[in-house]
Amino acid sequence: MTTVVLPGRDGSLREHRLSPPRTWETGQFGSRVAFAAAHVVADPFGGNVPGAPAALDWDATLAYRVRLWEQGFGVAEAMDTAQRGMGLDWDTALELIRRSASIATGRLAAGVGTDHDTADPLTAYREQLAAVVEAGAQPILMCSRKLAAQARGPEDYQEVYGALLEEVDRPVVLHWLGTAFDPALEGYWGSSDVPTATGHFLDLIKAYPDKVDGVKVSLLDASHEVGLRRALPAGVRCYTGDDFNYPELIAGDAEGHSDALLGIFDAIAPAASTALRALDSGDRARYDEVLGPTVALSRHIFGAPTYYYKTGVVFLAWLGGFQDAFGMVGGLQSARDVVHLGEALRLADLAGLLPDPDLAARRWGRLMGVLT
Secondary structure, three states: OOEEEEEOOOOOEEEEEOOOOOOOOOOOOOOOOEEEEOOOOEOOOOOOOOOOOOOEOHHHHHHHHHHHHHOOOEEEEOOHHHOEOOOEOHHHHHHHHHHHHHHOOOOEEEEEOOOOOOOOHHHHHHHHHHHHHHHOOEEEEOOOHHHHHHOOOHHHHHHHHHHHHHHOOOOEEEEEEOOOOOHHHOOHHHOOOHHHHHHHHHHHHHHOHHHEEEEEEEOOOHHHHHHHHHHOOOOOEEEEOOOOOHHHHHHOEOOEOOEEEEOHHHHOHHHHHHHHHHHHOOOHHHHHHHHOOHHHHHHHHOOOOHHHHHHHHHHHHHHOOOOOOOOOHHHHHHHOOHHHHHHHHHHHHHOOOOOOHHHHHHHHHHHHHHHO
16 A cells, blocks of 8 residues: 655644545436636646646647536536636747637637736726637626726626616626635625625626526535525536535535536546536435535635636646646746645545556655655
């Protein structure tokens, strides 16, 4: 059996024995719509230092998306998990969207934002929306730091989003990212009071139900999400973005369920695919057995400060052999310390998510040798 040495906060070291690799039953599923927000693989020789333009390993980045499609997921492209707004600039994001669209074998949605050099949020949204539609991806209207900074009240959100929904020729996903993920989005939809903001959000959706495929909600509040999805117009999906409570929200209750658009699905794709296939056949016990152990891992990866969760996602991809180097655009691999990463390794092992334990142990040993 392969063992690794894990550090503690007190400077102690302890051994952990890795489990044998687990066999998963992955493939297409149908009872839920599930997107995995995919990470990007940095070019280790590309100068990905803080503030530099993103340089990607295109082969590894696109191969990871092929893997997600093969396991039944749609790919949510150029989103937060891909370091949008945290190292992934719009020019590179657009190239990524176009390249993904050219090889897509499953559903592809892509982030539309305002993160380029246009002062007016509506103009910026329009430019990115046109580019995403032209690429052939389903648009996800992401929350805008620029709009959050400029809006004076809910009427400004209604004006900008209303104009976009009037003009777009296909249903979009509306994106609500909470302040745990991005503190700059405080007061989005026109109020810092979540129930009040929810009312403004629902007013917009109810005005354009045929233009809204669904809403992606990342507030890390399961009870709020359940209330919101019950209030949505018929036919509008709720895509959970709750990386703390996703199993119960996706399983649902007698009154409905959430679909999914999750960053953690990048890291736990084999388990999530297996669980969703079990849900297709009505096997809730198998669903819970497979997905349950991933929750501790997800809560750890998305622990405060939550917006650095991308580091854990990329770390697990490196341990799994899906990329050659543990590096990130913007140098963000430094955003989590060795103790945090060691715990991520342990929890991934307990969830059966290390496809090659020997490789994971070798890579971890090299990293420990550098960081401790």
